[in-house]
Amino acid sequence: MSFDYLWTGFGVALQPQNLLYGLMGCFLGTIIGALPAIGPINGIALLLPIAFAAKLPPESTMILLAAVYYGAEYGGRIASILLNVPGDAGAVMTAVDGYPAARQGRAAEALTISALSSFVGGILAVVGLTFFAPALGLIAIKFGPAEYVALIVFAFATLASMVGHEPVKTLIGCTLGLLLTTVGLDPTSGAYRFTFDQPELHDGIEFIILVIGLFSISEVLLMLEHQFAGNLKPIPVGRGFPSWADIKACFWPTLRSSASGFVIGVLPGTGASVASAVAYTTEKRLLDRGTFGKGDLRGVAAPEAANNAAAGGAFVPMLTLGVPGSGTTAVMLGALMLYNITPGPQLFTERPEIAGGLIASMYVGNVLLLLLNIPLIGLFARMLQVPNIWLIPAIVVLSILGVYTAYSSVLSVLIMLGIGVVGWALRKLGFDLAPVVLGFVLGKVLETNLRNALAISGGDPSILLGSTISIVLWIAAAMIVVLPWWLARRRAQQRPLQEVQGAAALE
Amino acid sequence: MARSSPITNRSGRIAAAILLALACILFVAATRIDYAFSSDPLGPRAIPLILAAALGLFALRYGFSPGPAEVFPRGPLLLRSIGFVAVCFATVALLDLLGFLPAMAVLIGVTALLFGATPLQAAVVGVVQAAFWFVCFKYALGTYLPMGSIFTAG
Structure with missing residues (x-):
């Protein structure tokens, strides 16, 4: 296995301007993660058009956006620990022990432990990414159109079974995302699809318009309803530092959670929230002697290590296969596509400055984040007090400016606002929006590969099952869909039997 | 219990009806996609047709059991x-x-x-x-x- 791409990457990541973008991304990401109003997807969606407007080269944009992503994973813990209001879904479990610890006057200790475990989780995930991505890339080189079709179906199947408790909503989200990609000119045949004679729709729906509308505007509309108290009062940070015994106690939970978080992050469709929940419940089962949920620092370390490891793991399928492992990496994949770069196995050999630059910047970024997060924690904590009357209008204007600067068209902004209202309605109905973005990002790839595969076979659909890789992926996809349903059915059948046996035993 | 109140179920059913109507409109629109030539056997109509049909089926399934939803503002x-x-x-x-x-x-x-x-x-x-x-x-x-x-x- 060659690591030439990584050395090229360090050359890119250590260039002064890219170091600056990385630092900026880490700083902004931590703030974005800390503020309950904006999550990593919103932050990236808002920054993407600005990076575009500033004409940053693709590697710099990716370094900036990736730094925002894992910066937000670090920042998410601040509001969880000090306010009991998680900055994003991945930080929910951190509040369970972090907030009680802060109330006991150990806020500084909890924040330092969480920064250290975030760092370990983040770095171990990048090490995993460094080794795992090129290895997976070697398999992916064997992928033809038929294998890509099977892979994308597999990704959707994983999503449907893992995102939320209602697979039908995930499927509807994916289908809506896929349908949106069919709008506009079909390049193969020159046909216009779903344009309804509107010239503005000839180029299709732009990615930036969709993402900003779906996430930022819908978030503002939700906040308008759920206006949380304008003046949140975070617990003061204080000046403590965890004892050596605390650090030692958190060592193994951090390592275990980093490993499980990375694996969960690699799976398409699962992300930081699943990883942190799995890590917390695992450690609770292994270690709890009645202290978890009451400010145990191991309960802070585990979910933090896991959600940062998951954030790194999500880059593996995105960079090697072009299949995002989470909603946020789906947005980053869309960002790469805006630069006409298709992620996949060739990325490591043909564009090492992007794949390597991104991975190298993650090593640098994690160190920067640790350095930023321990001494500057007081400053980040103060950001929690930014009043909504300043913060929310800024999100609205940045959303509008993001679309306007990218397309110089009022109509594009109006479409974005319309999508925002639809996104709000979907969220109110309990839909997760990540599948819509995943469907949108993967839709074109799915259609192009399906049509190419059938063109190669002269219309014979058996080509879709023509290789071992395809067959394995189709079987895996089918199992992922069928297995949970079959297990639930079995459990339901066994329950009455057990009840009858129990009743008989009582008699 | 409040999450599965009739109000929330109703909003889910209305959404399912809207999605079903959208699926029907898109299905009809997909049948009318005009093209003279396509270099692949599938052509530009097939995927939109399949997706519109899938949306319709999922919308029907969703309409039968809409699941929990937040109450819309009033x-x-x-x-x-x-x-x-x-x-x-x-x-x-x-x-x-x-x-x-x-x-x-x-x-x-x-x-x-x-x-x-x-x-x-x-x-x-x-x-x-x-x-x-x-x-x-x-x-x-x-x-x-x-x-x-x-x-x-x-």
Whole structure:
């Protein structure tokens, strides 16, 4: 296995301007993660058009956006620990022990432990990414159109079974995302699809318009309803530092959670929230002697290590296969596509400055984040007090400016606002929006590969099952869909039997 | 229990009906996609047709058991939401005519007002933020921002 791409990457990541973008991304990401109003997807969606407007080269944009992503994973813990209001879904479990610890006057200790475990989780995930991505890339080189079709179906199947408790909503989200990609000119045949004679729709729906509308505007509309108290009062940070015994106690939970978080992050469709929940419940089962949920620092370390490891793991399928492992990496994949770069196995050999630059910047970024997060924690904590009357209008204007600067068209902004209202309605109905973005990002790839595969076979659909890789992926996809349903059915059948046996035993 | 109240189920069913109607419209539109030639056997119609049909089937399944949903806003809260969306659409539609600064100052001010600012605070936030973003984007990033055709015409 060659690591030439990584050395090229360090050359890119250590260039002064890219170091600056990385630092900026880490700083902004931590703030974005800390503020309950904006999550990593919103932050990236808002920054993407600005990076575009500033004409940053693709590697710099990716370094900036990736730094925002894992910066937000670090920042998410601040509001969880000090306010009991998680900055994003991945930080929910951190509040369970972090907030009680802060109330006991150990806020500084909890924040330092969480920064250290975030760092370990983040770095171990990048090490995993460094080794795992090129290895997976070697398999992916064997992928033809038929294998890509099977892979994308597999990704959707994983999503449907893992995102939320209602697979039908995930499927509807994916289908809506896929349908949106069919709008506009079909390049193969020159046909216009779903344009309804509107010239503005000839180029299709732009990615930036969709993402900003779906996430930022819908978030503002939700906040308008759920206006949380304008003046949140975070617990003061204080000046403590965890004892050596605390650090030692958190060592193994951090390592275990980093490993499980990375694996969960690699799976398409699962992300930081699943990883942190799995890590917390695992450690609770292994270690709890009645202290978890009451400010145990191991309960802070585990979910933090896991959600940062998951954030790194999500880059593996995105960079090697072009299949995002989470909603946020789906947005980053869309960002790469805006630069006409298709992620996949060739990325490591043909564009090492992007794949390597991104991975190298993650090593640098994690160190920067640790350095930023321990001494500057007081400053980040103060950001929690930014009043909504300043913060929310800024999100609205940045959303509008993001679309306007990218397309110089009022109509594009109006479409974005319309999508925002639809996104709000979907969220109110309990839909997760990540599948819509995943469907949108993967839709074109799915259609192009399906049509190419059938063109190669002269219309014979058996080509879709023509290789071992395809067959394995189709079987895996089918199992992922069928297995949970079959297990639930079995459990339901066994329950009455057990009840009858129990009743008989009582008699 | 409140989450599965009739109100929430009803909103799910209405959404399923809308999705089903959308699926039907898209299915019909997909059958009418015109093309003279396609280099692949599938052509440009097949995927949209399959997706529209799939959306219809999923919408039907969703309609039978919509699952939990949040209650949609009513009364003053609904008015606030509608007001915010209307101001967004109106100020953006007038962006080229009024120019960035006045249009966005109004939008920012109204948003601040809806989020609990006093009228004076809203005015200050509107003017300060509009000017700040204008300087950032026009001068720091060098992007085009409309100056307002009513001010620049003639």
